[in-house]
Amino acid sequence: MKKRALVCGAGIGGLSAGLALARIGWDVTVFERDEELRTAGAGLNLWPNGVRVLKELGLGPHYAAISASLRTYRTFSSTGEVVAIDDVSDWPERYGAALSGVYRRDLSRMLADALGAGRLQLGRRVVAVAQDGDTVSCRFADGGSAEGDLLIGADGIHSAVRAALFGPQALSADGLVRWRGLFDLADVEVDPHAAVEVWGAGGHFGYMAIGGGRAYWFAAADGITTEPDDARAFFSRWERSSVPAIIAATDPSTIIRNEIRDLVTPLPRWSRGRITLLGDAAHPMLPGMAQGASQALEDVRILKAALAEHEDLAAALDAYERARIPWVGNVVRGSRPLFDFDGQHERVASNCNPILGRYDSIAERRSA
Incomplete structure (x- = not known):
């Protein structure tokens, strides 16, 4: 049995x-x-360790069809200076999968279809x-x-x-909030094959393609916790970066607010x-x-x-x-330390990508 x-x-x-x-x-x-299937969130950054699991479940080709593989990881300051350009195009060979972006709803639907309607009760x-x-x-x-x-x-x-x-x-009670939104790649002049981080005093903004000609952005800033208009106004001031153009190209109805907490x-x-x-x-x-x-x-x-x-x-x-x-x-x-915006801004000023530096130890555990 x-x-x-x-x-x-x-x-x-x-x-x-x-x-x-x-x-x-x-x-x-x-x-x-x-x-309905839970689809909270806009896009999703899936790193090689996660994509490898999808491959092991037999979903590699399906995931490739709905996601965007990324070739570079670019880090900028909020005033437009290039901090670092990291080539991640060899990650499929190094880590068994590419760095990727995907629309959360597409990923949920792919998994539900593979599971089968008979095994899912809503x-x-x-x-x-x-x-x-x-x-x-x-x-x-x-x-x-x-x-x-x-x-x-x-x-x-x-x-x-x-x-x-x-x-x-x-749960932690720091009052941290992350904002997310969607935009079409055709509406903004950005590299569709790059994951991008922009760091400034008091805030952080990132974006990447998620497949189907779409991209999503994610952002957080000290004190910007309640109103979407406040978030748009804060990041629109980063005028020498690509951020204001992305904000302008975003349909306001796609902007969501999530409180972020841990135990x-x-x-x-x-x-x-x-x-x-x-x-x-x-x-x-x-x-x-x-x-x-x-x-x-x-x-x-x-x-x-x-x-x-x-x-x-x-x-x-x-x-x-x-x-x-x-x-x-x-x-x-x-x-948690990546939400110390001023501290990370100082690291970025020293030409260091805060996220990639932390990912090395995770990625190397591909056979663990």
Whole structure:
């Protein structure tokens, strides 16, 4: 008889977890609280470590068709000076995949299509989880329930599964906000094959292509936390850079605001009995290193390998935690300093790309 997995949450981590376990013979159902696939966000920067997982799941050609591969990483000051131009065109050979940008909705749809409609149930909000001996179950707001051998909480930063396992967890309260928007490459004279970071006193702005002739930008600045007009006005003052032209080309209706937070105290364990966590449910992080989605995918890779190797579920979840918790903790900690805008502005003034410098240690773990 097939083992049955219940996955709570149909974000990138949950969908890919469902697909990964189905690939190794599990009977999987992914439950999503919303009536539609979660597509919060605009674009997404997926680094080689994340893309490699998609390739291992057999989705390499599909991902290539919906994404944009990037060849250079350019860093500028807010006054237009070139800080660094880093050639990343050899990353497919060095790291097994290109640096890439993708529209989040396209990525979610690709994963859902690969998973199959029969394994995905929308409008199923988890309100309780329980386990008894060899069975784990979840109960939904609509009164229904499901039972299985394993339950995976992939239900995001405000995870109901995490709260059921470990109680309420305090989230950081720095008041940090990231702004995002979409624009058409044809409307702005920018390099469609470059990821670009622009650093200025008190703020940070980046942009990249995401496939289909589109691009997205992301930005944050001290004190710019509530109104889109304030964000547009702040970054439009960086007149000697490409930023004002990108802001002008952005449809205001595409601009979104996200509070960004991580856990005050990281979880020492992710599992209890037959229930475990992955992605933002386990380790929410600031987007400083653009590793949120890629680290969720790495969770999936290690969990899949552990379940394939260990017949005993407790041994598998223990192996998963031992491999992931120490490593992802480094990434969470490394993502926070990039929101010290003045400190990073000083590093940029010294011709240093803050993000690429931190990525080296992640990328080199391609076989870990």
